[in-house]
Amino acid sequence: MLLPAGALAVAAVARWRGWPAPLLLVLAGLAASLITSRFSGAPEYRLDPEVVLLVFLPPLLYSAALDSSYQRLRAVRRPVGLLSVGLVLFTAAAVALVAHAMIPGLPLAAAFALGAIVAPPDAVAAVAVARRLGLPRKVITILVGESLFNDATALTAYRVAVAATVGVVVTPLGAAGEFIYAAGCGVVIGLALAYLTGRLFGILRDPLITNALGLLVPFVAYLGAEAVHASGVIAVVVMGLVLGHRMDRTTYGARLVSHSVWKMLDFVLEIVVFLLIGLQLPLILQGLSGRNPWHVAGYAAAVFAVVVLTRLVWTFPSTYLPGMLFRKIREREERPPVKYAVVVGWAGMRGVVSLAAAFALPADFPAREMVLFLTFVVVIGTLLVQGLSFPMLIRKLGVTSEQEVYKDNLTEAAAQQAAASAALARLEELTSEGVLETQSDVVERLRVQAERRAMGAWERLGGGVGPEGEETPSTLYRRLRREMLDAEREVLVRMRDERRIDDEVLRRVTRELDYEEATLARD
Structure with missing residues (x-):
């Protein structure tokens, strides 16, 4: 009870003062972990990857998808695809090469697993920060769309890299086939469940029963897809997008209750997630005893810099090259302002999914403690450095949604x-x-x-x-x-x-x- 109660208290202070709650919760978690680590018998809040991936992730993804616009996502499908697939693989490869070159004893496959872990920005962080800052709708749609789909790319790359590290032979063609299968089956499962759930929503007239069913369906989609080795993330997101687009076919009572239920659930899950991130510091530091702190700090700084810079390096060409190369794109779409590209390039906050993936590594994984620490640094660094500077950057660029x-x-x-x-x-x-x-x-x-x-x-x-x-x-x-x-x-x-x-x-x-x-x- 202490964890949700403490998270709620910190979030209440943040809302009262108008501060960004996610960032304040991370800082509170860090402070609490440093204080409690000095006392024996203090409660230990270990992040369980199964709980994050099976309990927290499905409803948060589903809620974000419900509140997204299918039509707007279609309009920005190219930048979303380039970011959620291309940028994830580019970042994973760049981090892998740097980490493999710098860290003694880290195999290339294990380094690629690290890259896949830290590559995807977090859906919770993107939604929580971007909407609060009043960014233009197109920018928010790109950031939210990227964060909804990039976990599928990263988790597939993560599974391939972990398998290669433990000795399973993996070919590029086999990895591509696994990704296509996971994504394609995830889409099919999401569409099928959206059809069945939509029919049920149209029949049910009781708002409580309708919304009770709505609370169950993201878990059904995620677990059903994962059971056949498909992407549970894509299944949940596709189902949420379709049902959100067809929400007008439910009763008015179901819509009103749904709006309140998901708003409250998002609030509770998000505050617990961000506080949990900060509380992991003592557990992660325990695994680094005996290592040279200056070497470890150098590795962390290098990986963090690569994660930030690869996003900036990727964003500008992916924003402007398609229009320069293809006349139809130039004629059909307006050229995005440079300040939009700057905002998208700086909005790379990582979150709890990266930490959960790092904690889920096998116990005998090479340099597991180092990978866990580097992941933690990237998550905390992007949340605090980019998250805290994001409002100032937006004000400096004059990016608003007033028009x-x-x-x-x-x-x-x-x-x-x-x-x-x-x-x-x-x-x-x-x-x-x-x-x-x-x-x-x-x-x-x-x-x-x-x-x-x-x-x-x-x-x-x-x-x-x-x-x-x-x-x-x-x-x-x-x-x-x-x-x-x-x-x-x-x-x-x-x-x-x-x-x-x-x-x-x-x-x-x-x-x-x-x-x-x-x-x-x-x-």
């Missing part, structure tokens, strides 16, 4: 206007059926409310039965208003599918409709 916020408000107002027009048209259809002649006051109230909703968006831019068996005015009002809300949702979803509004705008407007529908419901 997108204005555009979102404008498109939201237009969408509200279109949705209100559809609702009024539906109301006119219902009144033309002749069943509302005696309730003209209800019809007028509905008409005024629909018009007020549309006007409110522009302003922001600057079950009862009567004694005779008839519907009471309040019952009639709720029934007709629900019909109108359904009409509004249909228009909003169609506008999203036609790419006239963004997924984020759809979610924001739909949540308002869901709240209103919740006020119409009776127990």
Whole structure:
């Protein structure tokens, strides 16, 4: 109980003061580990790789995928692919060559395992830091998309490297085939489970049952994929993206509960994860007794520098070379500002997945303690050095989302206007059926409310039965208003599918409709 309670206390202070909670939690963990290491009998919080990979990772990946935009990810699939596959392999190779050359007794295969461990930026860190800083949507989409998919590349490379280290013969063709199999099967499993889960979500009407099922499905996807040696990461991410895209097909109650449940779960899991990272310091230092501290410090500085520099070296060519080489890309896409490339290049915070992979190395792995220490230095270094300097860099470059916020408000107002027009048209259809002649006051109230909703968006831019068996005015009002809300949702979803509004705008407007529908419901 001490760990979650302490994490919650630190996170509460961070939110109260407006500080970045992930970074403060890491510092608190480091401080706590240094203090408790001086007292015998103090509790030891050892990071269990099985717990991280099977308990923490699936729900965090699933939640991030649910909250991502399938359409936006499609629009940036090339940079996301270059970062999540190309950069991971480039970083792993560069770290392997440097570590193998510097560290005595470290085989090349073991050095490549180290490179695969420290190569992928963390999904939790990317989401937690990028969104808090108000980065432009395209930059956030690239960072989040990269962090969602790069674990699959890194973990596959990690398995191949570990196998080669312990004596299993691995060929480049065999490694490529393993990656293709893991990724392809992960996609298939994710799509299949998304289809089945989506059908169930459409049938279930109880928000609690729907969301209880939603809490289980990321674990089912991850464990199911891993059982057939496919990528559990890709299965979870693909399923989350598809279900997030089709969330409008569930009930309003399920959407409202889902939003709250995942927001709370993300908060709890994230604060525990970041505090756990800092608490690993004494355990890692124990394995380095007897080594020359200056040599160890030199190895750590070199590996950290390689991790940071390879990302910067890769980002600029991968951002601008495709447009220079291919005319269709130049004609179809705008040239990204240089400051966007700088932000993406500096946003390489590593996290708990890297540590979990290092702790999962076999006990007889060559230089295991050194690999564990170097991984810890890279994780802590990127979180603190890049994480703490990230806000200053963004302010210095002037990278903001102010124009997108204005555009979102404008498109939201237009969408509200279109949705209100559809609702009024539906109301006119219902009144033309002749069943509302005696309730003209209800019809007028509905008409005024629909018009007020549309006007409110522009302003922001600057079950009862009567004694005779008839519907009471309040019952009639709720029934007709629900019909109108359904009409509004249909228009909003169609506008999203036609790419006239963004997924984020759809979610924001739909949540308002869901709240209103919740006020119409009776127990």
